[in-house]
Amino acid sequence: MPLKRSWVEGANDAGCPFPLNNLPCGVFSTPDGARRCGIAIGNRILDVTALEKTGLISLDGGPLLDQPRWNSVMAAGPAVWNALRLQLTKLLQEGAARHRAVEVHLVPLAGAQLHLPFQVVEYTDFYAGRHHAFNVGTMFRGAENALPPNWLHIPIGYNGRASSVVVSGTDVRRPWGQLKGPDDVVPRFAPSQRFDIELEMGAVVGLPSKSGQPVTVAEADAMIFGYVLLNDWSARDIQAWEYQPLGPFQSKATATTISPWIVMKAALEPFRISTPVREVPLLPHLAEPGPLLYDIDLDVGLTPEDAAETILSRTNYREMYYSAAQQLAHHTTAGCPMNTGDLLGSGTISGPLKESRGSLLELSWGGKEPLTLENGETRSFLHDNDIVTLRGVAKGDCYIIGFGDCTGRILPALADPYSRQG
């Protein structure tokens, strides 16, 4: 797949994450204006809300972009998604006739504030990375019992809190929680000391399912609008005390950060790749009709206060054992209705190597092997004021596809969470 050349500044530059091939969907505001829908192109954002209003683009069933979220477009389905990409490509490609009319709707990426690109209706997080599940299982149960018996048969998942999903750049405050260490006689209520990251991808559901009707893996894939980067912040000490028998709850409820841009599935088509070889056969309803993962390079950077960034991990989305389409199909098996705006976290994406692990829990092996940063400090878990940045890049022959940074800074815990002063 060659680079599609655009007349927009920066779009054809080597290393630009937003060439004409990408066209990712976001919501932005400028100091002088309201929130609106935008598409990243080169070093600009194209105000597609304005473009639809002026009639430069027109979508079946529209207006669909007259609100600061992509949900209406997501709900409209693949024909509208493709029509949008086609119309935008015509307007933005080199030599486009209406270049001048479009140009006035470009704003610099640098000065814009980015918001949640869609209304997250419900949020589900999975546990579908083979290496992550093995690492965590080994720490807790030993290598021989690392994988739960069901793990190779179903993509294990749990429901999270949509209300805690925030956009990249939002500060994340260290949570309080009930904790009980191995030496504590009784639990105590205190700030989490083992606050962690989880490097994930998120699949954004566009088309809803028919209520009560399970969907096939192929149907699930067709329902997905696009993908985001996702950091599922996790308080490991809260998790250890609370998670038996019904799973993680407050340990995962502080925040989940997503990238500001949803990369539409169409932009990722050239990077489709198969899941790894099955270790045991899957039941037919979870079998894949074709390659459903994507070859996306991922990394995690940690920037301590007043210091340079250290790259903690480099991995790839192809390391997942289950694809988002398989997860979505599993999600409907008992008749659960899935809706436009549902967000599915992949689960932590760890590779086979130590330096490709997607959480500090794994990187520091439960705190037993602290990491050394570029500035000489060490980390087992996050410190206050640390900034964590996830990045993702799909690499074509002559272009790349990016998601924008998925970043968050850790604020110190509240001194007294129940103080109502000020």
Place this chain on the structure above:
Amino acid sequence: MPLKRSWVEGANDAGCPFPLNNLPCGVFSTPDGARRCGIAIGNRILDVTALEKTGLISLDGGPLLDQPRWNSVMAAGPAVWNALRLQLTKLLQEGAARHRAVEVHLVPLAGAQLHLPFQVVEYTDFYAGRHHAFNVGTMFRGAENALPPNWLHIPIGYNGRASSVVVSGTDVRRPWGQLKGPDDVVPRFAPSQRFDIELEMGAVVGLPSKSGQPVTVAEADAMIFGYVLLNDWSARDIQAWEYQPLGPFQSKATATTISPWIVMKAALEPFRISTPVREVPLLPHLAEPGPLLYDIDLDVGLTPEDAAETILSRTNYREMYYSAAQQLAHHTTAGCPMNTGDLLGSGTISGPLKESRGSLLELSWGGKEPLTLENGETRSFLHDNDIVTLRGVAKGDCYIIGFGDCTGRILPALADPYSRQG
């Protein structure tokens, strides 16, 4: 608390669940009209959407009833909730001056269709009944290890699926799922054979929390708008195979049925009662400032096809170890934002006696002791075409408060869930 007498037919009758003291909130439609908000009174529904439109009631920040859901009223807070009850009481009490003007907005309960009374934004289910947790724990781990170590310290909960919450009267289709019995070598995909009920109450969140800010138990109580009956349908065979390590997922995703009427907290005030004596002290942030449970008699009836109903169980909401306010406070400890329309299931409400257990799992002791119904049939779990009905009644000196039946019929599983014929 005496009966408040009303001029509406049936409202003063002994045994009427909807006297003037109650005023529960629902959404209804008649064959000739759209969905609108209503209040049950006697054997009538008062069309409060029409009442607000004509100016007979007026709420700060209104119109709040111009949509077929109570969310705007719920979000408006206690001052508006109280103003609404006060205005309705004046209009509906015996001797009310504007009797004739109001009368035209009453429709018979019998002919109305009832819909979900509010938009369920997110749904959380707890595991906060002492007897239920002990019974289930004993079956799975033996009596000595029945309660997990955290159980007496935090109200254990997990996030469910808001999309699967339905109103009483909605049919519930037996789900398919991945199952692996003790004698199966590999899992299989089949209809659930151990489909069950859970008798619960649901708390409906009115006021949102401040993002990132934990709330006290007293603040949590003030955020709650009202209560519903709740049946958390559960596929025990799917649950057994999937729930380790991250909790129930598809086993709880088929449907959760709630009563058609939300009983506002104010109507339940006379029935406040304390939680049971603490077996170990709670940490201060979960301690109760006063009585936070309610004395509400509950029962479960099962009606087989073409047969009379058998009452399976009789219990009381006061059996819970944790109140909804404690659960909501715990839900915010890590900073999780709570919103208008969040629904919190209490957990299964089992009493200490065999005949007061709130699930078939407990009543039939995992299928080992099938129940005998009035018609001579036996049940370990639900059969196709069984109708399950939950009922709840708070008993005052001279009146009762009801929620309306919370009912659902089991439809047979789809023959082939992936067939797309017809």
